[in-house]
Amino acid sequence: MSLSLGQIVGALGGTLELAGSDTEIFRIAPLDSAGPGDLSFLSNPRYQQQLAASKAACVIVAPAMREAAMQRGACIVADNPYVYFARATQLWKQHEQAHQVRCGVHPSAVVDPLAEVDPTAYVGPLCVVERGARIGAGTVLKSRVTVGENCSVGARCILHSGVVLGADGFGFAPERGTWVKIEQLGAVRVGDDVEIGANTCIDRGALDDTVIENGVKLDNLVQIGHNVHLGAHVAMAGCAGVAGSARIGAHCTVGGGAVVLGHLELAENVHVSAATVVMRSLNKPGVYTGVFPVDENNKWEKNAATLKQLHSLRERIKALEQQQQQDSKNGTQ
Amino acid sequence: MSLSLGQIVGALGGTLELAGSDTEIFRIAPLDSAGPGDLSFLSNPRYQQQLAASKAACVIVAPAMREAAMQRGACIVADNPYVYFARATQLWKQHEQAHQVRCGVHPSAVVDPLAEVDPTAYVGPLCVVERGARIGAGTVLKSRVTVGENCSVGARCILHSGVVLGADGFGFAPERGTWVKIEQLGAVRVGDDVEIGANTCIDRGALDDTVIENGVKLDNLVQIGHNVHLGAHVAMAGCAGVAGSARIGAHCTVGGGAVVLGHLELAENVHVSAATVVMRSLNKPGVYTGVFPVDENNKWEKNAATLKQLHSLRERIKALEQQQQQDSKNGTQ
Amino acid sequence: MSLSLGQIVGALGGTLELAGSDTEIFRIAPLDSAGPGDLSFLSNPRYQQQLAASKAACVIVAPAMREAAMQRGACIVADNPYVYFARATQLWKQHEQAHQVRCGVHPSAVVDPLAEVDPTAYVGPLCVVERGARIGAGTVLKSRVTVGENCSVGARCILHSGVVLGADGFGFAPERGTWVKIEQLGAVRVGDDVEIGANTCIDRGALDDTVIENGVKLDNLVQIGHNVHLGAHVAMAGCAGVAGSARIGAHCTVGGGAVVLGHLELAENVHVSAATVVMRSLNKPGVYTGVFPVDENNKWEKNAATLKQLHSLRERIKALEQQQQQDSKNGTQ
Structure with missing residues (x-):
């Protein structure tokens, strides 16, 4: 060409x-x-x-x-x-690709008669679109994508192979050492111009919906828990995970392998570095990091072992400081 | 409704x-x-x-x-x-869902004639159930689930879309810089009332079976290596991973993105926090954590750089303490 | 048997x-x-x-x-x-398995007429092989594997269920708060004797190809970004991830859940421990680690809190040392 x-x-x-x-x-x-x-x-x-x-x-x-x-x-x-x-x-x-057809439903796909697929959308080979699901104009489901019951995908989205939209959120009530399933009655709502990478999973909400706003870009193998809200134009790199009910503001970026714990809030324009674990809400825009620096294994072993005494080292420094102050007082007497 | x-x-x-x-x-x-x-x-x-x-x-x-x-x-x-x-x-x-049929095999699923599917189980669209596999009463395979050769799933389980049960464990013998495959001759045995999240993988055992006991709940994108044993009612959140031959006791919980290394043992009622890496056996019930705290990137950079000298900082504190003791002795002479 | x-x-x-x-x-x-x-x-x-x-x-x-x-x-x-x-x-x-046929294309697979599948290869149930893809002699695609447009897989490879080869790399140009898609015009080239675990994803290159050399072994749920180059006989355990354009030398091993950031180079025979984040190129063979040690939660909390003051603790040690030197000078005067 x-x-x-x-x-x-x-x-x-x-x-x-x-x-x-x-x-x-x-x-x-x-x-x-x-x-x-x-x-x-x-x-x-x-x-x-x-x-x-x-x-x-x-x-x-x-x-x-x-x-x-x-x-x-x-x-x-x-x-x-x-x-x-x-x-x-x-x-x-x-x-x-001028000669390739890119709309309609591939004959091997399984689309429920009660699903709505826009005539300009493309549902690729071996996809599953369940009852009540809606696929918007110009959206492409590559191959082997599942869009679960009542979940909706906006216009001009791309869902790569293996994506699962609308599996049950992870919700159980503990009862005498066993787990009682909380049926997940919400759905997933995906806006326009969203791209979702291969084998990425977005769970349906427990009671309300999980929401992915317009222009969000998710890489492969990302996990989005139930009732999460991703603001417009959020971008998340491969293997990142967001636990249930977290809210991530518009224009945030989350690096590969990073984890955002449940029920937290990230303000707009927060940038989380790769492999960082966000354990508290981040209310100010900025770049946030928390990664143990890589080192030669034997050096790491020494530092990691010492790390377990870090708090007591601080106490020892305090004690040294107090003693030194005492000594200098005594010295000046 | x-x-x-x-x-x-x-x-x-x-x-x-x-x-x-x-x-x-x-x-x-x-x-x-x-x-x-x-x-x-x-x-x-x-x-x-x-x-x-x-x-x-x-x-x-x-x-x-x-x-x-x-x-x-x-x-x-x-x-x-x-x-x-x-x-x-x-x-x-x-x-x-009163009006929805939820048993039988969807016509698009590929079920080997030598697999056994209970008549009250449901095998959803585009699932694969291989030779010798057994699916128990009331169990639901959503869509695009693979249950490999000779693997068994108990009663009342839910396997969400994209689950792979019984792929080969990761086993190779090194020989002159190359890897010789160890065929994985075991299978996967899943108990009753187990729920397995979307795109989660449970590998078959090398010689014996990988075992998931009754009532276990696994979230999405979880990786369970070969010959792992998960005790009853274990719950693991998204993106967690358990390496080969680890044994996790009943009623343990593992947070999202946490990793349990191979051949370790976790006692019953051990709770591993999200994103924690378990590098040694944990023999006592309790909550265990190991996560680098997130911080503004420039602060993290300073602390991370200093962390590489942590062991030598401890030595310097020791030296300070000894000198101080020496000084105070001299002072009292 | x-x-x-x-x-x-x-x-x-x-x-x-x-x-x-x-x-x-x-x-x-x-x-x-x-x-x-x-x-x-x-x-x-x-x-x-x-x-x-x-x-x-x-x-x-x-x-x-x-x-x-x-x-x-x-x-x-x-x-x-x-x-x-x-x-x-x-x-x-x-x-x-002497009696099992293991070549040809399963009737439920979707293979594009412009794909080339070697007659001794096996394409399992519900796989997708797109236009221009090539599958080499003796290679096995288990079930539900996608090999994307123009991607090639060498001889005697095993691709486990759910593998996605050739989804788009994660590439976007920022423009006024939105993301403009960079079409991924490269492909994926996989050598001979490569094994790829369940639900693992290898993205196509942006302009050039993503390359996996002979004898590479990847476990489940691994993410390989666009334009990555994995040298011969590299082995990577479950949930590991390699970001775009990284080059990993021959005979390297990467532990489970480890992350290699983009554009880095790892020399041959570098061994990255499980859950370690590689944030700089590693030019010397050896074992490298960077993991926060797991501890009882209350002990971890104290050490993690102190870690945020680590840099200032170093300053305090310095100050103590200087004062001590000063004192000892004064003492000898």
Whole structure:
């Protein structure tokens, strides 16, 4: 497949410099591995060295980099080169898949007669859409996705393979050493433009619904407990987990493998680092971290063992300080 | 859908106060969001304030709260309100789904002719039940569940979508830098009344079986390695993992994202906090935790950097103490 | 099922001592639970006590243990008893499944006409193999596996149930508080002799491919981000995760629940302990760990609280040291 620079600029805007609009592009590639038929991009001025050395046919750059880029050769000048690059990948994919049908229900999918699937949505092979579920316009369920009873998915969403929407939340009442099931009577409501990664699970609510607002992006193998509320445009990386009834504000990001405990609240624009465990509500925007630093195993062993005495070490420091104060008093007497 | 208070008390017991048995209930809801057609519950005396303010048609309360509840309005008095609430959700679900068939094998499921499925069990859409597998009475496999060769599931279990029972345990013998597969000749045996969350995996044993005792509850995306033994009524929250050959005693709970390493033993009634890594056997009942506390990223960076010198800090404290002792001796001479 | 010791030694080599080659073996079992019809093995001299006490019909031992083993009874002497045991499990499985067909495409699988499946490969029930995907000779896709568009799997691989190969990598460009999707134009390339555990996900690359080299073994619920490169014979235990563009050298091992952050490099023969978070490249072979040690909850609480003051504790130790030096100088004056 190929696209001409003219097609690209025609579709996405930007100013083409030092190249004819009929120049053919055969691939999109990073600066360092791009070859003579490739389109590349410079989103971070730190990589300016790579720009100069790149063999790309054309490089997408910001206005500030225009001169530097033109010294090397052809470029497209665009306000936000990274977003331009993102849209270029979309254009590429569109052309690549022009001949593929992407709406309707695959014959191997099991869709309940009482489910509503928008005619412009696509339900892929071996998906299950249960009674009362609703799938919005332009939404794509890749393959082997389950959308449970009464759960709804908005418009233009992508649910990757193996996603489970609407399994029962984890709710049991303890009774004499056994667990009595609390039936989960709520559902899951997913907004528009949401993407959900492979094998990710979002549980239905116990009484009310679990809610995923517009524009949320979840990576693979993420776990969202019952009655969680994810604000608009939240992004969560792989293997992250949010326990029941937590509320995460709009525009938050949660790193891979991070855990947010139940019933907590995260303000808008809170950023949780990878593998961090959030054990208290975070009411102020900012970056939060809590990870044991990796070390050579024998060094870690010593530090970890000492960590168990940390509180008593503090007491010993206090004692030393008091004694020193005492001594210095005595010394001055 | 609606149920009358008479139907509820008739089915579940308890004493109805200040309301006619023909009062209709349209929803079960938390105290703070319940409206005039709703049934709610007070399980924790701490929420007594919410009780007084609740607009619920009727509230389930313990005998000790009877007077307080009646000052507000209608109530059901029951010994354990939380368990009563759980059973009310079950009653609700039962009525809601009265018209749905929940036994037999969905035509899209692939069940080996040499598997045994109890006639009262339900095998949902796109499930796979392999040769020699056995599914007990009243057990439900939601959708897209795999029960592997020779694995058995007891009575009244629920396996949510995407569960994989009986994939090979992770066993390899190292030979000159490569891995020689150890075929996993055991199976998985699951007891009665077990619930297994979406996309959770339980591996078959290497030589003997992996065993899940009666009443165990596992949340989503949990990993149970080969030859693990989970005692009766163990509960494990989402994304928890148990490595090969670990034994977890009855009535233990494991928090979300926690990890139990291989070959360890946990006594009965051990409770592991979320995201904690259990690296040694825990022989005494109790609550165990090991999580790096979350902090603002710049504060964390300082503390994490210092943590790598913790052992040497202890040495410096020792040295300070010795010197101080020496000084004080010298001082008294 | 049974195999004679003669069949076993005939297939796998080794020297049979103190038993006729027609002795029948009915099971392979660990030393401590093996009975009179069972074959067992001693791979670690530490378990020599168990050897003496074992009731096994025959025990696989190393040449150095030959005399000790013969004092107990029958044995097979082999250079590497653990590898011999592994191959014995393979022989066992082979015989057990001699009558089962294990090639071709199950009628319930959905294989695109433009996918290439080697005639000796097996595509199990309810798998999805998309357009342009390639499945190599002798490879087995258990059940409910998805191999995405243009992804390739080499020869003799095993993909367990629920595996998703080739879902979109997690890539978005931020634009005014929303996320613009970066289409993932690369694929996944899996080498030969790779085993991938249940519900594990390997994402397709953004521009180039995600690469899994020969002989890699991944356990269940593992997450491999886009453009990751796993060197030959890497092994990763359950719930581990590798973020985008990380490169892990040949022969590395990653423990269960461990996380490797994006764009890092691990040299060959790096061993990451379970639940460790790798936040920097590791250029030297060795064992690396970073886990908060588990403790009784009340002790943990004290130490965790103190940990937040660790940096300031170091400052206080410094101050104490300086004062002490000052004092001792003053003392000697």
